Amino acid sequence: MRHYQYKPLEADEIRLLELQSGDFDAELKGSLLIFKLPEDDEPRCGHEILLMRDGGPDTPNAPNYDALSYTWGESARSRLFLNIMDDGKLSQMDIKPNLDGALRRLRQDIPHGESRMLWIDAICINQSDIPEKSTQIQKMAMIYNRAESVSVWLGGEDKDSNRAIEFIEKLLKLDDFDPLTRDPGAPAEWAALMNLMQRPWFNRRWIVQEISLARRATLFCGPQSVSWQDFSAAVSLFVSRYQDLRPLFQSSKDFQHHPNFLGEVDALGAKSLVDITNNLFRKSDEGVVLERLLSLEALISTMTAFEASSPHDTIYAVLWLAYDAEPDSKDSAAMCQDEVLRTPVQSPTIDMFPSQDEGVFRFGDDLVESPKSVTYRTPFPGRGANDSAPAPRAPAAQRRTGRTLLKPPTGPVRSFSARSASDRCLRIAENQFEDDPQPIVVDYEKEIYDVCRQFLEFAISRSKSLDIICQPWAPEPQRHEPQLPSWISQLSGAPFDKKPGQNCYGRVLADPLVGSSGHGPRNYNASGKTKIYPNKDFINGRTLLVTGFVLDAISVRKGPALEGIIPSSWLDLVGWSGPPDPVPDRFWRTLVADRGPGGHKYPPAYYPLACKWVFEQRSRRGNINTSELLTFGRCPSIAMEFLRRVQSVVWGRRLILTAGRRGSKQLLALAPAEVEEGDLICIIYGCSVPVVLRRRKKRKADDTPSLSREETSTSSLQDYSPRNQDQYSFVGQCYVHGMMAGEGFKHQREHGNKLKVFHLV
Structure with missing residues (x-):
């Protein structure tokens, strides 16, 4: 069967895939149709907008459609294809396994004998036509914002995915939320949600644009689905309490009694995505973008969790999002x-x-x-x-x-x-x-x-x-x-x-x-x-x-706080023998960089007390293992807050003393x-x-x-x-x-x- 040949597009046109209904295992069938995408968000006065093509029929305004957000993934070992009906003739288009799975899942929601309009980058853009690709990439922000809904394909079902999506429904019942953070039988459900949040889709840089511009969005994982609104609320609830879940995992035999099984949830792409999309735009009730709120510099500096297949996309993938x-x-x-x-x-x-x-x-x-x-x-x-x-x-x-x-x-x-x-x-x-x-x-x-x-x-x-x-x-x-x-x-x-x-x-x-x-x-x-x-x-x-x-210049440098372990030599540098002597003010302030939790406000007055308690827990060699104290020790909540701030400041840095050049006093500092x-x-x-x-x-x-x-x-x-x-x-x-x-x-x-x-x- 012949390979599908794309027809050229005008500057203000897009293609849409009209996907036909069918059983899950049936061949994928559809048509690629060309439409005009108007600059105005809605046609004025309800009139149809037409574009006359040279020597051809009129091009109608784009109908309602959904846009797909997914990861391209690896190529298939055996050929997978989409059948395209074009001018009464059947042709084929090669597709990758992840897109094949997405189309089969989305087709399940199409009533028998009907079709659904979709915009999918790998299909609707001629990827081998560089001029067309450049033009269409400019339109992607508008395409996703104009879509009636964005369908997110996270991938196929696994052993935890159904449990995770069912658990989201439980989390959203606030009367049951606090008990779930203490339920000894809940660690498997929390871990399932964690696994769902680590699907490859959440680490793609382009998805920030695709999901943040969506008027409505639904996440699909195997046969299950959940709205983006419910998912983002569940992620926010999870992040707000994940530190409190350590005792659950520590008491669970299934998780090797590991109190830090979840790791640093704050570093997950899913958490970053929820934070960014909630603060990126001001939208109308209909989902139309009214105002962009972040600068390009702010976006780039906060998107370290998102990866790009091309290093150029570190910048290019977020340009439209900045004000x-x-x-x-x-x-x-x-x-x-x-x-x-x-x-x-x-x-x-x-x-x-x-x-x-x-x-x-x-x-x-x-x-x-x-x-x-x-x-x-x-x-x-x-x-x-x-x-x-x-x-x-x-x-x-x-x-x-x-x-x-x-x-x-x-x-x-x-x-x-x-x-x-x-x-x-x-x-x-x-x-x-x-x-x-x-x-x-x-x-x-x-x-x-x-x-x-x-x-x-x-x-x-x-x-x-x-x-x-x-x-x-x-x-x-x-x-x-x-x-x-x-x-x-x-x-x-x-x-x-x-x-x-x-x-x-x-x-x-x-x-x-x-x-x-x-x-x-x-x-x-x-x-x-x-x-x-x-x-x-x-x-x-x-x-x-x-x-x-x-x-000044660096005169003395002590060993770095590798893995968050504060060397005993740091105390020697500031001339402190440890408790019960009072903590030198410049020492505890340096350990937290003179800021409280999050680094935005001045440290609270109880930090010297917390610092003294921490150094009372020194090992025989005098070192302070901050992770061990947080993970396995019976640490007071105030000391835990202090230690987390210390970790965010000292991890991998050295304590140094300057030379005191030109008669100045020596300065205490933390350096790389x-x-x-x-x-x-x-x-x-x-x-x-x-x-x-x-x-x-x-x-x-x-x-x-x-x-x-x-x-x-x-x-x-x-x-x-x-x-x-x-x-x-x-x-x-x-x-x-x-x-x-x-x-x-x-x-x-x-x-x-x-x-x-x-x-x-």
């Missing part, structure tokens, strides 16, 4: 800036003119050379159609000859209190920069570094913050590509990972001190109200240019395990926490990497060239006791630490 990234096909507004911006003496001096046509992006065939390229633009926040026009750009002659110069001030450096942000001139100068970065161009042929660079230029330009370099978010480079620079933090640095040989997550590193970007106020304010400097052209080739000063003696602790503009930098050898002139024609044509990049400049590796973020709220600027003034530009590589 500051919008798919468009019209000319983007030009980004403008004043001809000359000079800062006060407390900051570097910048003399900037944009180069010719800088910031102007045009859309259409004359720009997009590769059919894989799609352009996303950034709308001007708060600027409507009737608002004032952008400020005029510099004259063209100046733009052609302009250059950018960044240098430390030549006069004496007068520090200011970043805590009070009293320097009004600095704030005015910083506020003159436009908020709008260059648009993000989707191109799967780019190297991973270029994709990461494009996102960082976008995010940093928007937020004027460098906190994103402390967040683990970036994919691993492909084998043929070079390693990413040290200032692009990779997903391998995420706090949680699957335990070897187990199907649950465990903590492997401490949480980022910067918290989640874009979610409320910062956890800390080490750099005060400063913003990234330089504000433009801060990435040159593979070098990130940042401005700041050295706070990779730090070495002599590494520098620095405050950099725009980063809310101190960072550790490692000086590298000066680059010789003949070692300077060659620049592309585009790079060398811009004089500002030549001025920023790292040639003969000290280069630094970014080692990581750190907590420095007493330096997390802007006190570093007072330290800078008192000890003469010079402001400088760091070239991070």
Whole structure:
């Protein structure tokens, strides 16, 4: 039988599969029909919208349809196919086993002799036609939001799936919920729900868009189904009480009396998906998206639990979801800036003119050379159609000859209190920069570094913050590509990972001190109200240019808290012999990074008491095994709260003491395990926490990497060239006791630490 041949689509058309009813084991049959997908959410005045195709029949407006969300999965050993009726002739389309199972399950709900309209990416998009694929990917957000319902296929039935879905019904009866958390016979049901939450679908990055945009959604697993609303409520209930379930598993012979059988439920993709979808959009009662609530930076920094088959999709899969990234096909507004911006003496001096046509992006065939390229633009926040026009750009002659110069001030450096942000001139100068970065161009042929660079230029330009370099978010480079620079933090640095040989997550590193970007106020304010400097052209080739000063250097480092075990040597470093002596204030505050549960508020007054109790439980060697105390010890609830906060701060980090350079006092700090003696602790503009930098050898002139024609044509990049400049590796973020709220600027003034530009590589 012949293989199905796709008919071409117009720009505003989609295909829908009309799936025919049939018994479960019967051959899959259907038709692929072409429809117009109107830009308006509903046809006006109830009229049918028609599109006249050249030389062909009218294309009707798309009828009601459902969209399928699923994982593609592995290919079949034996051929599986879908029969397609096309112009009275039968043809076949190869499909994968997981899609075959989904179609057979969905077909069970179709009345005999009827059909059902479905949108399925693997079928409705000609995957071998790159231009069509690029066009249709732009429409996916609209396709899922316009669907009458989204059907989620989790996969076939297993030994636990039916029990899990039946258990969800029990959980939703709130009168029975609390007893279920204490019922000795319930561990098997809780474990079944846990297994359901770990199905592969929950770890796909694209599903965040597919489920969050759905007006209604239903999850199918084998013969069973549950609404997304009920499932998400059950997940939230589970997460809210999973710590209380430890005694149930500890008393269960079936689960080897393992109190930590569930692992870190907070790290599960299902939990993250529920959290994100509840806070991503503001919708109408009908499910229409009225407002997007999160920035692109906030989305990327909080989606570490979701995987992408292509590393490019780490960014591309979430672009539409952000309020500051919008798919468009019209000319983007030009980004403008004043001809000359000079800062006060407390900051570097910048003399900037944009180069010719800088910031102007045009859309259409004359720009997009590769059919894989799609352009996303950034709308001007708060600027409507009737608002004032952008400020005029510099004259063209100046733009052609302009250059950018960044240098430390030549006069004496007068520090200011970043805590009070009293320097009004600095704030005015910083506020003159436009908020709008260059648009993000989707191109799967780019190297991973270029994709990461494009996102960082976008995010940093928007937020004027460098906190994103402390967040683990970036994919691993492909084998043929070079390693990413040290200032692009990779997903391998995420706090949680699957335990070897187990199907649950465990903590492997401490949480980022910067918290989640874009979610409320910062956890800390080490750099005060400063913003990234330089504000433009801060990435040159593979070098990130940042401005700041050295706070101190690392003098003494103690062993890391591997697996959350606090070494006894930490007590020696702070000169504390342990209970019954009072806990040194700077020690217990450092252990929790001077924050309470979640890292957002100041620690409660009972933390010193909890800390003393914990260190009374020391082993013979004086170490504190935090996991053992939480898992097997009879730990008071207050001590458990303290220990969980300690784990999120110290896991894998070292306790260090600084050298006390220039006559300053030695500082106590927590730093990454990779730090070495002599590494520098620095405050950099725009980063809310101190960072550790490692000086590298000066680059010789003949070692300077060659620049592309585009790079060398811009004089500002030549001025920023790292040639003969000290280069630094970014080692990581750190907590420095007493330096997390802007006190570093007072330290800078008192000890003469010079402001400088760091070239991070």
